[in-house]
Amino acid sequence: MASDYDFDYETKVPCFDLTECFEEGSQGWKKLCQQVRQASEEYGCFQVLYTNSVPLEQHEDMFMKMKELFDVPLELKRKNKNPKPYDGYIGRTPKNPYIESMGIEHAEKSDQVRDFTNLMWPAGGNPSFCESLDSMTKKMIELEHICLKMVFDSYGLEKYYESLVEKDNTINVVHLVKYDSLATDEPAIGATAHTDKGIITVLNSNIQGLEILSKKNKWILVEPRKETFTIFIGDSLKVWSNGRVHLARHRVMLKEKNERYSYVAFVIPKDDGVVEVAKEFIDEDGLHRYRPYKFNDFLRFYYADVYQDDALQSFAGVVDNA
Ligand SMILES: O=C(O)CCC(=O)C(=O)O
Numbered sequence: 001m002a003s004d005y006d007f008d009y010e011t012k013v014p015c016f017d018l019t020e021c022f023e024e025g026s027q028g029w030k031k032l033c034q035q036v037r038q039a040s041e042e043y044g045c046f047q048v049l050y051t052n053s054v055p056l057e058q059h060e061d062m063f064m065k066m067k068e069l070f071d072v073p074l075e076l077k078r079k080n081k082n083p084k085p086y087d088g089y090i091g092r093t094p095k096n097p098y099i100e101s102m103g104i105e106h107a108e109k110s111d112q113v114r115d116f117t118n119l120m121w122p123a124g125g126n127p128s129f130c131e132s133l134d135s136m137t138k139k140m141i142e143l144e145h146i147c148l149k150m151v152f153d154s155y156g157l158e159k160y161y162e163s164l165v166e167k168d169n170t171i172n173v174v175h176l177v178k179y180d181s182l183a184t185d186e187p188a189i190g191a192t193a194h195t196d197k198g199i200i201t202v203l204n205s206n207i208q209g210l211e212i213l214s215k216k217n218k219w220i221l222v223e224p225r226k227e228t229f230t231i232f233i234g235d236s237l238k239v240w241s242n243g244r245v246h247l248a249r250h251r252v253m254l255k256e257k258n259e260r261y262s263y264v265a266f267v268i269p270k271d272d273g274v275v276e277v278a279k280e281f282i283d284e285d286g287l288h289r290y291r292p293y294k295f296n297d298f299l300r301f302y303y304a305d306v307y308q309d310d311a312l313q314s315f316a317g318v319v320d321n322a
C-alpha cells in the first residue's frame with residue numbers, strides 16, 4: 001500500500017504521535033492505522049508519543065519509584081511467586097547476571113497491584129508506589145488496546161479486537177525490570193535476544209540499551225526517549241496474520257554505568273486460548289503458515305529453552321522460513 005510516510009527502516013524505529021486523539025473512523029485515525037500497519041509489517045516495532053495521557057513527569061516518577069522497589073530486601077522480593085516462569089521474581093543468574101525482574105499477572109486489577117505492593121512493603125504497603133504503578137499500568141494497557149485496535153482496523157478486521165479484548169480473552173501481565181549498572185566500560189548483554197510471545201507489548205525504559213534486529217539483520221538502537229513508549233508485535237499476532245506482520249527480535253545491550261529500569265506490559269492470550277491464523281489471511285492456495293495451538297502449550301515449549309532462536313517456527317511453523 002502506498003504511503004506518504006517514509007520510514008528509514010535501517011536506522012530508526014518509526015515514532016507516531018498519539019497525543020492528538022483521533023476519533024475512530026476519522027481520516028486522521030485511518031491514516032495512523034495504515035502507518036502502524038506499515039511499521040508492524042516492516043519492523044514489528046514502533047514508538048509512540050502519548051504524553052497527553054502519560055506526561056514526562058509521570059515516567060520520571062515511575063523510574064524513581066522502581067529504584068525503591070528493587071531496593072527492597074531480597075527475601076521480600078522472592079515472595080512475589082508465580083507458577084509461571086518469568087511472572088514471579090527472577091533474580092540474577094550466572095547466565096543473566098545483570099537482570100532482576102518482577103511480574104504481576106492480571107495487572108489491570110487494582111487489587112492485584114495492591115497485593116503486590118503489600119507483599120513488598122509488609123509494614124503498611126507503600127500507597128504512593130501502589131498509586132503510581134496502578135496508574136501507569138492502566139495507561140499502558142489502554143495504550144496497548146489502542147495500538148491493537150489500530151492493527152486490526154488497518155486490515156478492516158475490527159471484529160478480532162472485539163472477540164479478543166472486549167470478550168475478555170486476553171490477560172494483562174506487567175513486568176518491572178532492573179538492569180545493574182556496569183562495573184567496567186565493556187558493554188554486556190542485559191537481556192538476550194528474543195521475541196515476545198503474546199499479542200502486543202508496551203514498554204518504557206529510563207536509559208538506552210534496547211536494540212532490535214532489522215530485516216537486513218542489523219542491530220538498531222531503539223532511541224531512548226523517556227516520554228515515549230515502545231511497542232512490539234508479539235508471536236501470537238504474527239500467527240493471526242499468517243506471517244504478514246513482522247516480529248522484531250530484540251535485546252538489551254548495557255553500555256552505561258547507570259542502573260536501567262523498564263516497565264513492560266504484555267497483552268497475552270488466555271492460557272488455554274487458541275492461537276490460530278485468521279481465515280481472512282488465507283489465500284486461494286489455502287496455505288496456513290502456522291498450525292493452531294494453545295497459548296499455554298507454546299509457553300511451556302518456549303520456557304524449556306528460552307535461548308532457542310525461533311521458538312514459534314519450531315513449535316508451530318508449517319512452512320520453512322515463515
Ligand atoms: O528492558 C527492555 O528494554 C526490554 C524488555 C523486554 O524485551 C521484555 O521484557 O520482553
Ligand SMILES: [Fe+2]
Binds near residue numbers: 196
Ligand atoms: Fe521483549
